[in-house]
Amino acid sequence: xxxxxxxxxxxxxxxxxxxxxxxxxxxxxxxxxxxxxxxxxxxxxxxxxxxxxxxxxxxxxxxxxxxxxxxxxxxxxxxxxxxxxxxxxxxxxxxxxxxxxxxxxxxxxxxxxxxxxxxxxxxxxxxxxxxxxxxxxxxxxxxxxxxxxxxxxxxxxxxxxxxxxxxxxxxxxxxxxxxxxxxxxxxxxxxxxxxxxxxxxxxxxxxxxxxxxxxx
Amino acid sequence: xxxxxxxxxxxxxxxxxxxxxxxxxxxxxxxxxxxxxxxxxxxxxxxxxxxxxxxxxxxxxxxxxxxxxxxxxxxxxxxxxxxxxxxxxxxxxxxxxxxxxxxxxxxxxxxxxxxxxxxxxxxxxxxxxxxxxxxxxxxxxxxxxxxxxxxxxxxxxxxxxxxxxxxxxxxxxxxxxxxxxxxxxxxxxxxxxxxxxxxxxxxxxxxxxxxxxxxxxxxxxxxxxxxxxxxxxxxxxxxxxxxxxxxxxxxxxxxxxxxxxxx
Numbered sequence: 001x002x003x004x005x006x007x008x009x010x011x012x013x014x015x016x017x018x019x020x021x022x023x024x025x026x027x028x029x030x031x032x033x034x035x036x037x038x039x040x041x042x043x044x045x046x047x048x049x050x051x052x053x054x055x056x057x058x059x060x061x062x063x064x065x066x067x068x069x070x071x072x073x074x075x076x077x078x079x080x081x082x083x084x085x086x087x088x089x090x091x092x093x094x095x096x097x098x099x100x101x102x103x104x105x106x107x108x109x110x111x112x113x114x115x116x117x118x119x120x121x122x123x124x125x126x127x128x129x130x131x132x133x134x135x136x137x138x139x140x141x142x143x144x145x146x147x148x149x150x151x152x153x154x155x156x157x158x159x160x161x162x163x164x165x166x167x168x169x170x171x172x173x174x175x176x177x178x179x180x181x182x183x184x185x186x187x188x189x190x191x192x193x194x195x196x197x198x199x200x201x202x203x204x205x206x207x208x209x210x211x212x213x214x215x216x
Numbered sequence: 217x218x219x220x221x222x223x224x225x226x227x228x229x230x231x232x233x234x235x236x237x238x239x240x241x242x243x244x245x246x247x248x249x250x251x252x253x254x255x256x257x258x259x260x261x262x263x264x265x266x267x268x269x270x271x272x273x274x275x276x277x278x279x280x281x282x283x284x285x286x287x288x289x290x291x292x293x294x295x296x297x298x299x300x301x302x303x304x305x306x307x308x309x310x311x312x313x314x315x316x317x318x319x320x321x322x323x324x325x326x327x328x329x330x331x332x333x334x335x336x337x338x339x340x341x342x343x344x345x346x347x348x349x350x351x352x353x354x355x356x357x358x359x360x361x362x363x364x365x366x367x368x369x370x371x372x373x374x375x376x377x378x379x380x381x382x383x384x385x386x387x388x389x390x391x392x393x394x395x396x397x398x399x400x401x402x403x404x405x406x407x408x409x410x411x412x413x414x415x416x417x418x419x420x421x422x423x424x425x426x427x428x429x430x431x432x433x434x435x436x437x438x439x440x441x442x443x444x445x446x447x448x449x450x451x452x453x454x455x456x457x458x459x460x461x462x463x464x465x466x467x468x469x470x471x472x473x474x475x476x477x478x479x
Binding site: 157 | 372
């Protein structure tokens, strides 16, 4: 039987990982089995976080999940959505000069676009629940993390992660796409070691399970 | 009211202290009143490079802690009447002062001097925050190496987040022959990444080593190539429009040397 439900221990506590594509009744059944088989293991846990695919759950499904977890003494602590994700990412940066290492941090509704009207330097980071347009270069060591698409009106040499919550249709576009690493949804692509300077504007997207870069 | 300029780089060993000493001396040679502040507490070097080590009585921490008056801690350089040094403490660490104290100190110094040059320690921690706190503007020193340029980029970002915009760049230790062969990053590559104004370029020069060991800043030597480069930077700092040095690379090192001097 394929495992569609997985418990993982993480820094922030217990995480419940759900296979997005599985049928919800299957998920519930597997979760129940899991909780049953290790009931003692979970006692005393304060709560769980649910990651991956939670956006696909309807309100009703979510309620069922909560009540099932509650039967075994677990609270659904929080959904690890983009909001939780961005604050977690912020904590990763332990160097603080000024107020915040993150230049722009918004937890807006999805579907919005953030326009950053300057370049991003090493150590600077933009996290946004939507699409991001950078009007300048993204230098090595800078990070752009977006739920939607990323567009760089300049040279992208830093890290770009589009579709961070699992959106496989997200794209990364740049005048000069020279990033050492590109991430779209759960996929990571690494640049070739002897990368030539691109001659035209390029776009990266997922095509049949692989990150593909082509002229935009 | 004088101008407070911090000389910083992020990476160590790129020539912050050498640059501070040479720019300071160069400014003094132009007859302006200048004070050099060594903000590298615990690893002081500037006094050694200036040849003033054995004249230290009080230091920066003594001033901020009120053990002495500011005037008592300032060391006047006998060779250049208008230049003073405020040395760092060697037996303390970066936490011995805070940014507010540095701001206050810079303000007092700026009231007395035309230029206050602060030699920033390497890194981005407390020492860096202290050094930049009171600065009006920043000079970034880098070398044509990827690691130094990365760090410079990070530093520029941190300066911006502290409200210090438009820093100027000095590219140190350029080797024209290597650049020509494509073995070294050239100025354009560096500027493309950092996107800041170029204040000057300093060629690699053995004379820097000699002058550092002697405790006599290179800028006073009229013959060395790096000295000329430093003098040009001083003039640019003071608002003069001096063209960038060009390097003839199609003949030998000596030929190039003479050509630049002739120019």
